[in-house]
Amino acid sequence: MQILLVEDDAEVARFVKKGLQEAGHxxxxxxxxxxxxxxAASEPFDLLILDRMLPGGVDGLRIVKTLxxxxxxxxxxxxxxxxxxxxxxxxxxxxxxxxxxxxxAFAELLARIEALARRPAMEVPATKLTVADLEVDxxxxxxxxxxxxxxxxxxxxxxxxxxxxxxxxxxTRTMLLEKVWDYHFDPQTxxxxxxxxxxxxxxxxxxxxxxxxxxxxxxxxxxADA
Amino acid sequence: MAWALALLVFxxxxxxxxxxxxxxISGSPEYCAELSGRFSAMEIDAPAHLRALxxxxxxxxxxxxxxxxxxxLRRALKEAQRAE
Amino acid sequence: xxxxxxxxxxxxxxxxxxxxAGFRFAALFAVLFLAAIMGFALMLWWGTxxxxxxxxxxxxxxxxxxxxxxxRGGGAVAVKEAIGERLAVDIDDHAIYLLTDGAxxxxxxxxxxxxxxxxxxxxxxxxxxxxDGIEVPARLHHVPLDQRHRLLVGRDATDRERLRTLLSEALxxxxxxxVAFALAGAAALRRALADRLRAAVATAGAIAAGDxxxxxxxxxxxxxxxxLGESMNAMLDRIDQLMIGIKGVSDSIAHDxxxxxxxxxxxxxxxxxxxxxxxxxxxxxETTVADLDGISRVFQALLRIAEAEAGARxxxxxxxxxxxxxxxxxEVYGALAEERGQQLETSWPEKLTMVGDRDMVLQAIAxxxxxxxxxxxxxxxxxxxxxxxxxxxxxxxxxxxxPGLAAEDRARAGERFFRADPSRALPGSGLGLSLVKxxxxxxxxxxxxxxxxxxxxxxxxxxxLTLSSRA
Numbered sequence: 001m002q003i004l005l006v007e008d009d010a011e012v013a014r015f016v017k018k019g020l021q022e023a024g025h026x027x028x029x030x031x032x033x034x035x036x037x038x039x040a041a042s043e044p045f046d047l048l049i050l051d052r053m054l055p056g057g058v059d060g061l062r063i064v065k066t067l068x069x070x071x072x073x074x075x076x077x078x079x080x081x082x083x084x085x086x087x088x089x090x091x092x093x094x095x096x097x098x099x100x101x102x103x104x105a106f107a108e109l110l111a112r113i114e115a116l117a118r119r120p121a122m123e124v125p126a127t128k129l130t131v132a133d134l135e136v137d138x139x140x141x142x143x144x145x146x147x148x149x150x151x152x153x154x155x156x157x158x159x160x161x162x163x164x165x166x167x168x169x170x171x172t173r174t175m176l177l178e179k180v181w182d183y184h185f186d187p188q189t190x191x192x193x194x195x196x197x198x199x200x201x202x203x204x205x206x207x208x209x210x211x212x213x214x215x216x217x218x219x220x221x222x223x224a225d226a
Numbered sequence: 227m228a229w230a231l232a233l234l235v236f237x238x239x240x241x242x243x244x245x246x247x248x249x250x251i252s253g254s255p256e257y258c259a260e261l262s263g264r265f266s267a268m269e270i271d272a273p274a275h276l277r278a279l280x281x282x283x284x285x286x287x288x289x290x291x292x293x294x295x296x297x298x299l300r301r302a303l304k305e306a307q308r309a310e
Numbered sequence: 311x312x313x314x315x316x317x318x319x320x321x322x323x324x325x326x327x328x329x330x331a332g333f334r335f336a337a338l339f340a341v342l343f344l345a346a347i348m349g350f351a352l353m354l355w356w357g358t359x360x361x362x363x364x365x366x367x368x369x370x371x372x373x374x375x376x377x378x379x380x381x382r383g384g385g386a387v388a389v390k391e392a393i394g395e396r397l398a399v400d401i402d403d404h405a406i407y408l409l410t411d412g413a414x415x416x417x418x419x420x421x422x423x424x425x426x427x428x429x430x431x432x433x434x435x436x437x438x439x440x441x442d443g444i445e446v447p448a449r450l451h452h453v454p455l456d457q458r459h460r461l462l463v464g465r466d467a468t469d470r471e472r473l474r475t476l477l478s479e480a481l482x483x484x485x486x487x488x489v490a491f492a493l494a495g496a497a498a499l500r501r502a503l504a505d506r507l508r509a510a511v512a513t514a515g516a517i518a519a520g521d522x523x524x525x526x527x528x529x530x531x532x533x534x535x536x537x538l539g540e541s542m543n544a545m546l547d548r549i550d551q552l553m554i555g556i557k558g559v560s561d562s563i564a565h566d567x568x569x570x571x572x573x574x575x576x577x578x579x580x581x582x583x584x585x586x587x588x589x590x591x592x593x594x595x596e597t598t599v600a601d602l603d604g605i606s607r608v609f610q611a612l613l614r615i616a617e618a619e620a621g622a623r624x625x626x627x628x629x630x631x632x633x634x635x636x637x638x639x640x641e642v643y644g645a646l647a648e649e650r651g652q653q654l655e656t657s658w659p660e661k662l663t664m665v666g667d668r669d670m671v672l673q674a675i676a677x678x679x680x681x682x683x684x685x686x687x688x689x690x691x692x693x694x695x696x697x698x699x700x701x702x703x704x705x706x707x708x709x710x711x712x713p714g715l716a717a718e719d720r721a722r723a724g725e726r727f728f729r730a731d732p733s734r735a736l737p738g739s740g741l742g743l744s745l746v747k748x749x750x751x752x753x754x755x756x757x758x759x760x761x762x763x764x765x766x767x768x769x770x771x772x773x774x775l776t777l778s779s780r781a
Binding site: 194 | 611641673
Binding site for chain 2: 394397398399400401403406420421422423424425437438439440441442445
């Protein structure tokens with residue numbers, strides 16, 4: 001993926017650029033808002049990672065608002081220390097697609113940008129989601145594996161659906177909280193883990209090939225083992 | 227030449243005299259007589275107190291107090307008129 | 311050269327005085343008062359002198375009509391007769407008539423010549439006439455009759471003029487008195503305003519200078535100024551609270567966050583000093599990353615509490631169904647309870663609408679459930695319920711079977727980072743209840759902690775979270 005990173009902190013920029021390049025992406029970095037806006041408007045990128053507080057008179061919000069008003073629909077992820085909910089809302093309302101607060105886990109960043117980049121393709125309405133021999137029917141809300149019906153609670157269904165829509169991608173715990181439960185809150189203990197393990201028991205137990213994997217320090221992924 | 231000078235002096239005076247306020251002339255002895263004559267025309271039918279009033283008026287006029295005389299005569303005439 | 315500077319200050323002071331609200335109010339009062347007086351005077355004038363003027367004009371008009379009829383009926387002779395009749399009964403001697411021919415000769419009437427002011431045909435004019443050598447004012451009307459004859463009808467306006475003069479003098483004096491009253495009244499008004507405001511202004515000044523304990527003294531009148539003072543005092547109390555909160559946060563940060571930061575540092579330093587193989591070094595680094603994440607979450611939680619306490623989230627209030635939030639919370643923590651073999655019993659009405667911050671309310675319920683699951687032993691029961699205790703209120707109750715909170719600890723439970731002794735060993739930052747309290751306050755409610763079974767060895771904690779359902 002062609003990624004533009006607009007970040008004025010040199011350390012963070014170095015860290016992010018290196019990590020993303022190692023993950024196979026091409027990263028362009030600028031350190032101020034004006035240059036960022038110019039580059040984003042003149043060259044095609046698959047994704048923009050923007051800090052919000054930038055020098056040069058043009059901040060992250062301005063960049064997104066300008067791009068959106070020009071009809072530029074490139075996905076934008078805000079990477080910023082401004083973490084209050086109001087700020088998140090501001091960022092998303094301005095046209096951003098996701099919002100990650102510093103300090104962040106690199107795995108989280110990676111998982112989120114890959115989810116963003118893949119999104120358009122997944123917008124195609126599907127009635128069935130399939131991973132290996134696991135099949136989820138969205139119309140009848142049923143889960144079957146190798147033809148055998150698996151009983152799941154509604155929330156577990158949504159969890160599974162989300163994992164399958166992002167099959168092969170890392171889905172972090174925070175992402176699950178936001179997308180499956182539609183809340184922004186911080187559970188004191190890892191309740192998400194408990195839900196995933198319950199789901200895993202239903203989906204993987206008794207079958208020889210486990211589909212739901214834990215990705216260390218990152219989150220979860222559903223995938224047919226190669 | 228003297229003529230012209232005199233005119234120049236007296237012309238403004240004359241003009242001034244012309245601009246002096248018009249005078250009300252209803253306070254003269256002649257007017258007294260006029261009013262007296264009016265009353266006489268109707269005296270016969272007039273009540274006694276009015277005739278007395280008129281007589282007083284004429285008396286005052288004769289004594290030279292034309293103002294008061296005229297006033298009384300007018301009063302008598304007015305009362306008489308109202309009575310009609 | 312002190313003098314010029316002083317002058318400048320003096321002018322500035324004058325300027326400030328003129329711009330002051332007290333002065334403006336007082337000036338407004340004075341202007342209104344004087345305007346009222348002038349209105350009164352005008353009405354009076356219109357009613358008296360004005361009436362007399364109108365009466366004179368009406369009388370002249372009536373006469374004019376009568377004499378014009380006479381002219382039409384019998385020409386100059388008839389008019390002469392008519393004039394004579396009128397004069398004969400003119401007791402007041404106020405009427406003025408003059409009939410002249412083309413040459414300007416007097417045919418009838420009681421004026422000796424035509425007045426200059428009444429030259430224009432049809433004109434109404436004012437001029438002076440002489441009566442017994444005295445000049446008196448007159449109102450005159452020039453009535454043209456034909457090419458040669460013209461008629462003058464008028465009235466003696468002495469009475470009217472006398473009344474006008476009398477009235478003008480009286481009104482002028484009254485106006486002077488009114489001005490004096492207006493100025494005095496304005497000064498009194500300004501004084502009264504300044505007096506009432508003095509207390510509030512003095513308090514504000516003292517506070518600005520740094521004495522935050524001052525409050526506006528209130529009088530017994532309970533008027534608008536007292537309401538202002540009350541509002542100011544309420545505001546100052548709130549600022550007090552917030553400042554205490556801020557101090558509390560910085561205290562907590564200073565004291566309790568240093569520990570995990572120190573721990574993380576120690577761990578890294580230790581790894582540096584000791585000769586370790588790559589594998590164990592990696593393990594140490596991973597643990598440190600987790601530590602730093604933990605610190606980050608504590609910061610986040612602190613910020614959320616501060617946000618809630620500052621009431622900043624009120625702007626984001628929206629209507630939502632509390633029953634849905636409870637269901638979701640029960641679902642999330644139900645799985646956790648199941649893990650520990652615990653039962654989660656739930657009970658609430660089908661729909662519980664309210665206005666507030668959905669995320670914050672969920673966070674509060676989540677914190678309470680988290681505690682309940684954590685402190686109840688395996689196999690125990692947790693109860694989550696909600697009801698409407700009174701109109702406009704919503705109540706959420708979480709009961710567990712843990713050690714509960716000692717009465718003396720309950721008061722401190724809302725303090726940030728406070729951990730009652732039994733819980734020090736368990737994971738958690740001690741911010742949970744602090745946030746619940748803040749959320750309660752934000753929603754106009756409160757948090758009450760009590761025992762489920764008072765007197766028992768493990769009485770269990772009952773947390774009652776009351777919220778106002780309206781914004």
